[in-house]
Amino acid sequence: MSIAVLGAGAFGTALAVTMARGGANVTLWARDTTTLEISRQSPRLPGVELPKTVSITPELSQAAQANTLLLSVPMQSLSGLLAQLDVPLSGKHLVACCKGIDLSTLTGPADVIRQFKPHAVQAILTGPSFAADIASGLPTALTLACADDAAGQSLQHQLSTSTLRLYRSNDVTGAELGGALKNVIAIACGTTIGLGMGDSARAALMTRGFAEMTRLATHLGARAETLSGLSGMGDLALTCMSDQSRNYRFGLSRGRSESFDANTTVEGAKTAEAVTKLAAKVGLDMPICKMVYELATHQVDAADAVRILLSRPLKEE
Ligand SMILES: NC(=O)C1=CN([C@@H]2O[C@H](COP(=O)(O)OP(=O)(O)OC[C@H]3O[C@@H](n4cnc5c(N)ncnc54)[C@H](OP(=O)(O)O)[C@@H]3O)[C@@H](O)[C@H]2O)C=CC1
Numbered sequence: 001m002s003i004a005v006l007g008a009g010a011f012g013t014a015l016a017v018t019m020a021r022g023g024a025n026v027t028l029w030a031r032d033t034t035t036l037e038i039s040r041q042s043p044r045l046p047g048v049e050l051p052k053t054v055s056i057t058p059e060l061s062q063a064a065q066a067n068t069l070l071l072s073v074p075m076q077s078l079s080g081l082l083a084q085l086d087v088p089l090s091g092k093h094l095v096a097c098c099k100g101i102d103l104s105t106l107t108g109p110a111d112v113i114r115q116f117k118p119h120a121v122q123a124i125l126t127g128p129s130f131a132a133d134i135a136s137g138l139p140t141a142l143t144l145a146c147a148d149d150a151a152g153q154s155l156q157h158q159l160s161t162s163t164l165r166l167y168r169s170n171d172v173t174g175a176e177l178g179g180a181l182k183n184v185i186a187i188a189c190g191t192t193i194g195l196g197m198g199d200s201a202r203a204a205l206m207t208r209g210f211a212e213m214t215r216l217a218t219h220l221g222a223r224a225e226t227l228s229g230l231s232g233m234g235d236l237a238l239t240c241m242s243d244q245s246r247n248y249r250f251g252l253s254r255g256r257s258e259s260f261d262a263n264t265t266v267e268g269a270k271t272a273e274a275v276t277k278l279a280a281k282v283g284l285d286m287p288i289c290k291m292v293y294e295l296a297t298h299q300v301d302a303a304d305a306v307r308i309l310l311s312r313p314l315k316e317e
C-alpha cells in the first residue's frame with residue numbers, strides 16, 4: 001500500500017520521514033519542490049533529512065496515485081487543495097492531518113473532504129505530537145478517527161510505526177474538535193503566562209477551556225470520552241504547557257506585547273473566529289474562545305481580556 005503526503009510543512013515532512021523509515025512507499029507533494037529537491041529538507045522542519053526512498057513531486061496527479069493521501073496543509077488551505085485535486089479518488093483513503101475549523105463553512109476537516117470528495121473514505125489523524133519529536137523517532141501516540149470501522153482499522157495498521165502508535169476511534173467529530181479547540185486554549189494559556197499571571201491561572205484556563213471544548217463537541221454529537229483522550233485532553237496538555245507550540249508562543253507574544261512572525265502557522269487564531277461564530281449559531285457560551293478571537297484580532301488587549309474573563313458572574317462548576 002502506498003502513501004502520499006500532500007504538504008511538505010513541518011508535520012507533513014515528519015510524517016513522510018517516519019512512514020518511510022517504517023518501510024512504506026512514500027511520495028511527498030509540495031507546491032514548490034525546489035528547496036526540497038536540492039536539500040532534501042523542508043525549510044519548515046530544518047535539520048530533518050528525507051530518506052532517499054521518499055519521492056518528491058510538485059504534480060498532484062502523480063501524488064494522487066497512492067492508496068492513502070495524508071492531507072497536511074493548514075486548515076484554511078484544505079478546501080483549496082481539495083479543489084485542485086482534480087482526479088478520481090473514489091474509494092481512496094483521505095486522511096486530514098490538520099487541526100481547525102474551516103471559516104467559510106464552520107465545519108471540520110472530514111466534512112470539508114466529504115464536500116469535495118464524497119466517494120473517498122474520510123479520516124483524521126490528530127493528537128499530541130510535535131513534528132520535531134515524530135521526526136526524531138521519539139515515542140508518540142495519536143488518534144486515527146474514521147466513521148467507517150473497517151477502513152479505520154486498515155489505516156491504523158498502515159500508518160502505525162514502531163514509534164508512532166495510533167489509537168482508533170469512530171468519533172470523528174470529537175477527535176477533530178479536540179484538536180481544533182485545544183489550539184485556541186493554548187493561545188489563552190500563552191497569553192496568561194506572558195502576562196506573568198502564573199501556573200495556577202494557566203491550570204484554571206486549561207480546565208475551563210476543557211469544559212468549553214466538551215460543551216461544544218458534545219452539543220455537536222461527539223462522545224465526552226473522546227475529549228478526555230489523546231485528541232482532546234492529551235493534546236490540550238501538550239500544547240498549553242510547551243514552548244514548542246506555535247499557538248502557545250503566539251499567546252506568549254500577545255501577553256508580553258512582543259511581535260510575532262506572521263508566516264508562522266497558528267491554527268488557533270482562525271479557529272477562535274470560527275468557534276465564536278459556530279457557538280453563536282448553536283447558542284452556546286464559549287467565553288474563553290470568544291476572548292481569544294477578540295485578542296487575535298486586536299479587539300482587546302491581553303490585560304483587558306483577562307480582566308473581562310475574571311469579572312464574569314460567579315457560577316456553578
Ligand atoms: N507542526 C506540528 O508539530 C504539527 C502540526 N499539525 C497540524 O498540521 C497542519 C499543518 O501544519 P504544519 O505542517 O505544522 O505547518 P507549516 O507551517 O510547517 O507548513 C504548512 C505547509 O502547508 C503548505 N501550504 C499552505 N497553504 C497551502 C496551499 N494553499 N496549498 C498547498 N500547500 C499549502 C505550505 O507550503 P509553502 O511552504 O509552500 O508555504 C507548507 O508547506 C496544521 O493544521 C497543524 O495544526 C498537527 C500536529 C503537529
Ligand SMILES: O=C(CO)COP(=O)(O)O
Pocket residue numbers: 099127128129130183186235238239244245246247248265266267
Ligand atoms: O498540534 C500540535 C501538537 O500536537 C502542534 O502545536 P502547534 O501548532 O501549536 O505548534
